[in-house]
Amino acid sequence: MSLNAEERFGYQPTLKPGTVALMVDAFADQGGHPEKALPALRRTLEHTLPVSGGRADVDRVWAGGDCYARESVECGSIELVRPKGNECPLIGPDGARIAAGLSAAEHRDLMRTPRCVDSAGPISVIGDIDDRMVVGDARLLRDYIGLRDPAAEKALAEGRPVLLNPAYARNGRLTLKITGLHSGPTGPREDQKATHVSLATYTAPASYADTPGIRLVLPAVLAHRLGLHTAPSGSFYPVSRTPTRAEQRRAESELAHGDAATNLYVERGYPETDDxxxxxxxxxxxxxxxxxxxxxxxxxxxxxxxxxxxxxxxxxxxxxxxxxxxxxxxxxxxxxxxxxxxxxxxxxxxxxxxxxxxxxxxxxxxxxxxxxxxxxxxxxxxxxxxxxxxxxxxxxxxxxxxxxxxxxxxxx
Incomplete structure (x- = not known):
């Protein structure tokens, strides 16, 4: 049981509990437009899984050429810059010295803070979402993230981003490092410098820092104003119960007959061992x-x-x-x-x-x-x-x- 508890503590969920996600695989459909098949794919999912409530749609966002659509094109990059002094103290030259003075309980609590909770890696396990940045609206905040704050919805409506991890903000602002903003036909030029953009943001409470798959929600109007590109990526659905594996296989089989490659994610929680x-x-x-x-x-x-x-x-x-x-x-x-x-x-x-x-x-x-x-x-x-x-x-x-x-x- 102790080993089971240890593994449960280290478990990294793919999604929020009680949620499924349908994402198109843009890399698998290079040269096409898989987002055009999303309406039909969504209807298929809604008829095969016990979804409840409304869905929350998300768009992927990128800079420069669309490497998802053409293999010969290199993508730019969008990086959420962490302010100096907000880094996880365990990373860097002083990490070993700081760790030497921590007990196991203190280290566990530190790893759960916003500064360290997502330091293991910036890549989302959900579809093609890069650096855990998505374009979404108020439904994403309410139905998937669980952030029911009128101030957050107002920020999106006014064209301001919603940041889920306060470690990336300082004085109510965040910084994006964008590379390849003005790319040529094959992608960013090697001599092109990165662009740093400072934005006023709504910062969510620290309890939202470990939201699976998402760190920053950009409003579509802001992404376009920054010269970024967006395309529909998929949807999050709340479910009345966790789908059985037979139901998941059936849904995947039905989705495989669609006009785009898809990934279906079902959050089942930590797989408890048989006692x-x-x-x-x-x-x-x-x-x-x-x-x-x-x-x-x-x-x-x-x-x-x-x-x-x-x-x-x-x-x-x-x-x-x-x-x-x-x-x-x-x-x-x-x-x-x-x-x-x-x-x-x-x-x-x-x-x-x-x-x-x-x-x-x-x-x-x-x-x-x-x-x-x-x-x-x-x-x-x-x-x-x-x-x-x-x-x-x-x-x-x-x-x-x-x-x-x-x-x-x-x-x-």
Whole structure:
């Protein structure tokens, strides 16, 4: 379970939970216009998956020649410039020194801050979205990003961008570095200098910095004013439930008959591991414990036969014999369970602590690597073993015990 929790922490979602995305593959359709097929593709998706609510459309944006449409053309680039001093402190010459003074918890919290949350790489896993920049409208903010702020919608309507990661803004402004803004027929000229553009922006709260796939939303009017090019790229859809894999395969099969190559993304969350093995081990441990307790109780009962006879002779009711045997078996089973859990849990925790020290040492050599090594125990399983097995053992022992003593045979 601890390894499962560690992997769940490092999981990078493709989309926001409860969302699917349909994107045209512009590279696969070089020389064509795949965006023209989007209306029909959207209708196909809406009839094959359990979409709910309205869709949010996005456009890709680029500078210079359209390398998506023609293989011989080189793209320009659009880069969101991080202000000096807003870099992730773990990146750079002082990263190792800073990491050396951090605990595992402090490093984990720092990696979740806007300055470090997207430092692993600027490429979006969604279609052809470059540097996590898209052209969108208020529906994208509401239905996919989940940003329901009238000020953000007003900014888009006024031609101002919406920035999701505050680490790229300073004093309410951001800077775009655009290369190849005025490209020739084959792309940017080698001697062409980059253009830096400073823009007033709406900056979202820090909680939106890790929005999957998107870092900056540009209004279409601003992109055109900057001399950038845009083309429809796809749509985000909220879903009433996560589509099954059979539904996804069916949708992909239907989309494959369309007039453009597409990519369908379904966010399923972290793939939880199957705990059936743990359940089988728990059942096996319970059976072994009950069997061992029954044997110990039978031996103890044989030694206590004289005491039970005395109790019957002085007038003790028959149920006392059942209670005595059941209680004895329950105590033996309980002690066995507790000792077994201690001997199993203590070494496991010690191993995880050793893993934590090793991960911490590795993090101080490579500050961007994770040092998170949680310790999680299967508390429900342990509770069932600690309570259920002794109770079951006691009940079985009581039911299998005669209420009355057998009359002793006279020796002849």
């Amino acid at each position: 059936s093995g743990l359940l089988v081990l728990a059942v096996f441990a319970g059976i072994v414990t009950i069997g061992a307790a029954a044997i110990a109780t039978g031996l103890a009962k044989a030694d206590a036969e004289a005491d039970l006879t005395t109790l019957g002779a002085v007038g003790a009711p028959p149920r006392v014999r059942r209670f005595y045997t059941g209680f004895q078996c329950g105590v033996v089973a309980g002690m066995g369970v507790v000792l077994g859990m201690v001997t199993g849990v203590v070494p496991a925790v010690a191993l995880r602590l050793a893993d934590g020290r090793q991960a911490l040492a590795h993090m101080r050599e490579d500050p961007m690597s994770s040092s998170y090594t949680p310790i999680e125990l299967p508390w429900p399983t342990l509770a069932v073993l600690a309570v259920g097995v002794p109770v079951l053992a006691g009940l079985l022992a009581a039911l299998c015990t005669r209420s009355r003593l057998l009359a002793p045979r006279r020796a002849t």
